[in-house]
Amino acid sequence: MSFILKMAWRDSRASRRRLALVSISVVLGIAALVGIASLGDNLKRAVDDQTKSLLGSDLTVTSSKPFPEATMAHFKTLGGELAREVSLASQISFPTRGNTRWRGQVRALEGNFPFYGELVTSPAGAMAKLGAGNNAIVEDTLLAQFGVQIGDEVKIGKSTFRVIGALKKIPGEPAAVAMLAPRVYVSMASLEATDLLKGDRFARYRVHFKLPVTTEVEALAKTLGEKLKNQRLRFETVEERKKQLGDALKDVFSFMSLVGFVALFLGAVGVASAMHVYVRQKILTVATLRCLGVRARTAFAIYLTQGCAIGVLGAALGTAAGLSVQALLPKVLKDFLPFEVDFFISWAAVAKGAAAGLVICVLFTLLPLLAVRRVSPLLAIRSAQGQGDNREDPVRLALFFVIAAAVLGFAVLQTGHWLPGLAFTLAMAVSFGILGGVAQLVVLASKHLLPRKPLSYVWRQGLANLHRPNNRTLLLLLSLGLATFLMLTLLLTRSTLLGKIESVAGGSRPNLMFFDIQDDEILRFDAIVSANGAPVIAQAPIITMQIASLKGRAVDAMLKDGHAGIPAWTLTREYRSTYRAALVDTERVTAGKFIGRVTPGEARVPISMEESLAKDLQLAVGDEVTFNVQGVPLTAYVASLRAVEWQRVSPNFFVVFPEGVLEPAPKTFVAAVRVASMADSGRVQQAVVKELPSVSSIDLTLIMQTIDNIFSKVAFVVSFLALFTIVTGVIVLVGAILTGRLQRIRETVLLRTLGATQRQLRQILLVEYTVLGVLSAVTGGALSIAATVLVAKYRFNTTAVIPPLVLLGAVAASVAVTLITGLVTNRGVANTPPLEILREET
């Protein structure tokens, strides 16, 4: 053992530079992996915080009746912190401003809600002063709109309050809740002193929970829902909110794991190719050692020790590098970051990255190292440039399996799912196969298909280099091709993903919604907003209804006798449905056929249901549902299911009826417009209210800001991670060429000794590198297009965005990097006295 260690150490002394080259790939690969893993965790947390502040709590339970004592007592046993909230719709007016009446939402809070995010008032801290009298805090836009000052009076119902602050921002207001009306906060005591709550069936009672981090919130919500189903409660969790943000977040996390793989794989490719060349150069030494009586196993162990040392050292340095990138990043980028971040180091991610990097590195080192076991001692006396014969080595085959298993294991670990892990491993295997095949073709073509006569010496030599013994066609095609493939896939996936995010969060979304527009007001409304420069982007009639029976079973009976896992709130809630002739652009049919029109008097009405609701209600296409439309029963069946992009702020609906049925029912309208600024928003709202006082509006700019915030973070991190990995890729590319250069040094020097000019040498090299560079870039490019199309289709549910310029640019850049590195590194050879190199490289 000590002999092995000693030899490994001594043997490394003279080749430290080459070993350093090998380790650069390891260091960078692992640095990228560690950095990405930790950054990924940062992003996850940032987004989590952001989403939590969308709800303000871990769990919010809503009821239309006050919570019974027993229920409250039970809530208190759940651990964590509670806050109680009562809200109701009420008429609000400002006596100093002409008594215009406004339908607002009056609320009272008890407890420290919001637990996440911040409730912002102006002046700050106004909430704390609510209890000191008949004080109120009023929605900022409302105050601005009427020019109400702090200290003015506000009338709520019949009681008068004093305005002590403006409500700027409150977490926990998703579109669905905040849509109802502008908010006014008063203290719980003063609200209870009014007669507003007496017999008001529109009051909402909420309990907000801040739960211990160990609590499984989803499961808890489910248990509570089952236990308290008679109370017809609604449960909201952060998870559910995240769902509303749509696939976008899931996509980003998928993308990040892809980036992690790519970085690690690039590192591994770098290690394998550098190690391959390194081992080749050691073969004569191994043969000599074998003559001296070193056993094959011992020789192998010597170089394995070196390989492992490189792995461990590389992992340590790489981890340090990854961490320092993390540490430096906020400082360097502070002024450019579109958001505030407290970067933290995710040690779990770091450990995972370093361990995976080390394992992959050692495995990929083993691959070329196996050749050492097969070196014949005869080579020492034949002084032939030998190489081990690997073809029928069963250990090598086994190693391929182990590598595949390790890659698969890592892929599954990273994504947390079997399928994408398997897909990634398969993609890697296929690209290996294809690149290997191309290399084989190049070797064969350069051997047999070349016209001999008309070519100049330089061309003959350059092309012959592709197939001669000791050629590096396979090595360079594999490493250059894989590097190009992986980097380009990253670039293309990035543009695909950004394209998708842009389509969700693009600049023309509506941000101001109007409700309660009466039937006879809608035409006038359209005219008013158009005249104020904010034309209607989307509008829809709303008819409220409840579900009376499902597939022939009455809901009341179901609630009493059990409903087989159907969430109670989906049975009891009030559905705000619409009717229209066609789909809108935030939805698509996933099953059945959308029917846009029926003749009036149809016995069974074909409706379209949102797919996750249908799943909750356990309904499939063709199933029957009876609605209670404000007292009138209406029989319908599910004609189609829709996927709805809820994250797009637009009037979206769980249930869509065809035209020809609901028109006579009492209805109101909702309309969405886009305004350019907060000031515009106030102006448009004022114009509408002046003529149509019963119309209420909600300014979504705050919610939109939150969503925008998340997406700008996401877009930034996506770009940054991709860039980081691409830099790694370029360095691996350079490394591959540098190692390739070592293989050619002797011959180049020999040619020079024989009188070849610098120019000729350069041209020979250029011919060889051009063929290899172009072929690997083109093959890698083709592979990446295929991969992007597949990833876009099956992972991101979108169409691939493949900008031709990016594609061309990347392929050209890859060729350029190959050629430039080749030429630059060869300068060293040309400038050193041949004698030195001849002696050194023996």
Place this chain on the structure above:
Amino acid sequence: MLKVERLTKTYKAAGGPLTVLRDVTFELQPGASVAIVGPSGSGKTTLLGLCAGLDRPTSGNVILAGESIGAMNEDERALVRNRHIGFVFQNFQLVPTLTALENVTVPIELRGDSGRAVTGRGRELLERVGLGERGDHYPVQLSGGEQQRVALARAFMNEPKILFCDEPTGNLDGDTATAMVKLILDLNHEKKTTLVLVTHDLELAKKCRRIIRLRSGLVVSDEMI
């Protein structure tokens, strides 16, 4: 010491099988010295390789120090080489990454021995070949003759029973070659080693007690001087 029985070696070459050794038989007593001579391509290196267990014969057998190496596997043969055999090659074959002294001590360190005693012996041997001051130099810092002397010191490090030299002077100039041969023979005498010297230089060969001539893989003469 060394017994070679009807040794035949055939290579599968592109143009059909190529027999480079045919029925070679001879036997060496301990302490003997033999020169194998013949023109280039006659099979000298092949024969040496087979004797030292670097390759397997197509047929025939080699018995080295009483052990039949034909029946051994690679690792067992490696052990035999380490225990009984010393090598000097035409192109020196020093490990480029080791210093002169380390090159010399490798065969012993391989056995797991190391420390002062080993280094001391290495230095002694280097001293003996006239390179006492050069122990810390790397092969690239030594001339051809010096490298070959290091190789010779290395060959004697494990106190071999038999020393194989394949054209040890082939890459050296006249004076250096003469000095080298003298050194080999002196050391051989001192240590009472059996010597097998492959060369195409008859003058050199005549310094051994026995000469075996090869031509096209056949032994054409085997004479004692």
